[in-house]
Amino acid sequence: MEEKVTTKPKADKPRGFYCLLTAAVVVSGIAVFVGLSEHKTSSSLELPWWKTTIIYQVYPRSFKDSDGDGIGDIKGIISKLDYFVYLNIKALWLSPFYKSPMADFGYDISNHTDVDSIFGSLEDVDQLIEEAHARGIRIIIDFVPNHTSDKHVWFEKSLQNDDKYKDYYIWADDIVTSGGSRKPPNNWLSVFSGSAWTWNENRSQFYYHAFLTKQPDLNFRNTDVIDDMKGVLRFWLERGVDGIRVDALQKLFEVTDLSLNEPPSNAKEYHEHQYNYLNHPYTESLPETFEVVTRWKDVMNEFENKDGISRFMVIETYEQPSQRNIYYDHGAVPYNFDLIMDVTSECGGLCIRDVLEKEYSNLPPGAWPTFVLGNHDRNRVSKKFGLEFVNVYNMLLLTLWGTPTTYYGEELGMEEIQVSFEDTQDPQGLKQGKEYYAEFSRDPCRSPMQWTSSVQSGFSTSPTPWLPVHGHYRTVNVEVQKNSKSLSPLQLYRKLAFLREHPSFQTGSLQYVVVNKNILSYVRGSDGEGRFLVAMNFGHKTSTDNYSIHPVNTEKGTVVVTTSSLNSEEKNTRSLKDISLLPGSGIIIKL
Ligand code: GLC
Numbered sequence: 001m002e003e004k005v006t007t008k009p010k011a012d013k014p015r016g017f018y019c020l021l022t023a024a025v026v027v028s029g030i031a032v033f034v035g036l037s038e039h040k041t042s043s044s045l046e047l048p049w050w051k052t053t054i055i056y057q058v059y060p061r062s063f064k065d066s067d068g069d070g071i072g073d074i075k076g077i078i079s080k081l082d083y084f085v086y087l088n089i090k091a092l093w094l095s096p097f098y099k100s101p102m103a104d105f106g107y108d109i110s111n112h113t114d115v116d117s118i119f120g121s122l123e124d125v126d127q128l129i130e131e132a133h134a135r136g137i138r139i140i141i142d143f144v145p146n147h148t149s150d151k152h153v154w155f156e157k158s159l160q161n162d163d164k165y166k167d168y169y170i171w172a173d174d175i176v177t178s179g180g181s182r183k184p185p186n187n188w189l190s191v192f193s194g195s196a197w198t199w200n201e202n203r204s205q206f207y208y209h210a211f212l213t214k215q216p217d218l219n220f221r222n223t224d225v226i227d228d229m230k231g232v233l234r235f236w237l238e239r240g241v242d243g244i245r246v247d248a249l250q251k252l253f254e255v256t257d258l259s260l261n262e263p264p265s266n267a268k269e270y271h272e273h274q275y276n277y278l279n280h281p282y283t284e285s286l287p288e289t290f291e292v293v294t295r296w297k298d299v300m301n302e303f304e305n306k307d308g309i310s311r312f313m314v315i316e317t318y319e320q321p322s323q324r325n326i327y328y329d330h331g332a333v334p335y336n337f338d339l340i341m342d343v344t345s346e347c348g349g350l351c352i353r354d355v356l357e358k359e360y361s362n363l364p365p366g367a368w369p370t371f372v373l374g375n376h377d378r379n380r381v382s383k384k385f386g387l388e389f390v391n392v393y394n395m396l397l398l399t400l401w402g403t404p405t406t407y408y409g410e411e412l413g414m415e416e417i418q419v420s421f422e423d424t425q426d427p428q429g430l431k432q433g434k435e436y437y438a439e440f441s442r443d444p445c446r447s448p449m450q451w452t453s454s455v456q457s458g459f460s461t462s463p464t465p466w467l468p469v470h471g472h473y474r475t476v477n478v479e480v481q482k483n484s485k486s487l488s489p490l491q492l493y494r495k496l497a498f499l500r501e502h503p504s505f506q507t508g509s510l511q512y513v514v515v516n517k518n519i520l521s522y523v524r525g526s527d528g529e530g531r532f533l534v535a536m537n538f539g540h541k542t543s544t545d546n547y548s549i550h551p552v553n554t555e556k557g558t559v560v561v562t563t564s565s566l567n568s569e570e571k572n573t574r575s576l577k578d579i580s581l582l583p584g585s586g587i588i589i590k591l
């Protein structure tokens with residue numbers, strides 16, 4: 001089932017074409033067996049690349065180090081491009097590689113149109129884009145509009161009250177209290193804890209930063225800022241990137257009345273300095289954001305209109321469907337993080353179905369869903385659900401209708417490392433102090449990618465990579481899992497990645513079958529294109545169930561993929577009447 005990889009990504013039709021067509025064929029809201037909706041799309045469509053591929057998130061610092069300094073780099077990524085061909089992955093999202101003092105490991109950008117020397121050079125990125133495209137792989141870059149580094153020339157000029165730049169950031173006068181002490185204009189908090197305002201002697205003013213002191217927020221009410229960020233976008237699109245992941249978009253605007261304090265959330269578990277101690281009606285999800293998204297889409301359309309190839313914009317947002325789905329109207333796709341936020345290890349089949357329905361049943365007509373299980377800010381699947389659930393969560397992610405995003409290493413079932421407070425690198429962890437750091441630090445999920453059984457797992461020749469390689473690397477790595485005689489997580493992932501190309505998974509309908517405390521199962525596809533039963537056990541007990549019921553309506557099928565515990569059964573015909581699934585196992589049967 002291996003496909004030949006084309007030398008250049010195929011041009012697809014102009015975007016408007018798809019919107020119209022997709023809108024016409026998406027039917028939802030039809031009640032099926034378990035009483036929820038059916039999600040139907042037609043398979044006769046030629047879909048834009050971002051609807052058919054898996055997106056794989058590369059965190060460049062942790063992926064592959066080519067020069068032995070202990071930090072991953074662009075040349076390292078280039079050297080691993082054939083891995084994505086092996087995995088049938090056709091789009092990469094790269095976390096930031098731009099010039100940065102690395103206070104937030106690249107999310108503090110001091111020059112948007114240059115590459116940090118830690119990661120390589122602009123020429124390296126050009127080469128990456130070229131070599132990726134030659135393998136049919138698209139490149140999505142991280143676009144960080146909300147803030148810059150305090151070492152960005154815009155901020156340095158803003159500090160000097162430079163005519164053009166003085167209003168590039170959010171500046172505010174202090175409030176002098178009766179006691180004579182200096183106070184910021186309001187109680188707004190930084191996501192990373194503590195006041196979101198920092199005093200600057202030079203301007204004798206406070207500046208606002210949703211994240212670190214070293215990440216001042218840009219002022220998107222200033223049209224020069226909008227124009228400059230459009231320029232940044234154009235710079236990268238001209239170099240050949242295929243899309244952007246927009247960082248922290250919820251934080252783009254703040255209200256102009258700085259006397260407004262944010263109200264307490266009354267959530268007992270948070271302390272006064274912690275972000276969730278307050279609700280954020282004045283600093284999150286302001287409606288002004290949509291207009292700016294439209295402007296970015298205009299820039300992307302300039303490029304789409306030239307060559308007919310879709311450019312993709314996906315938004316980092318932790319909003320609920322009613323809010324996040326508005327982005328679709330503005331030419332962008334919101335990330336749906338419900339699988340991250342709403343699914344706990346106690347959440348079995350019924351509960352996961354509800355989480356899926358939250359996405360599906362709220363989608364506007366013609367909109368395309370997304371699913372994500374983790375990223376560089378969140379716990380790995382093995383940490384959250386246990387190692388024995390790695391395979392079944394990959395099976396879920398890759399068999400749903402919608403574009404999946406995989407965080408590097410999840411295809412291997414990589415585990416999180418433990419880092420002491422003293423060795424902690426992540427500012428989010430450090431800012432919380434020793435007592436709380438473990439709950440907040442993102443270091444554990446950012447450990448180096450595990451390639452081989454040799455020293456540092458083949459990540460780096462440095463004896464001290466920026467974060468330690470996980471102790472289990474000799475058994476959990478690409479080399480071992482590729483060559484394993486029994487089905488490894490990597491081999492399963494790869495099978496699913498190829499199976500996913502079948503029209504039944506790309507555009508076919510999704511109808512639930514057996515759904516209970518443990519089991520989630522559904523049929524993908526239709527009579528014409530072929531139907532597949534996907535059955536998975538997310539519970540903690542073995543479950544034996546009859547799957548021949550409606551909408552399956554047949555008694556036998558052929559096993560196509562199973563998680564390791566059922567491996568021996570592949571290609572066998574089997575009865576659907578009594579399928580037994582252990583916790584964490586799953587099976588796909590062609591009907
Ligand atoms: C986003 C990124 C996160 C970063 C923050 C500030 O949430 O995913 O890693 O720290 O923005 O840029």
Ligand code: MG
Pocket residue numbers: 104106107108109144147148215
């Ligand atoms: Mg940043």
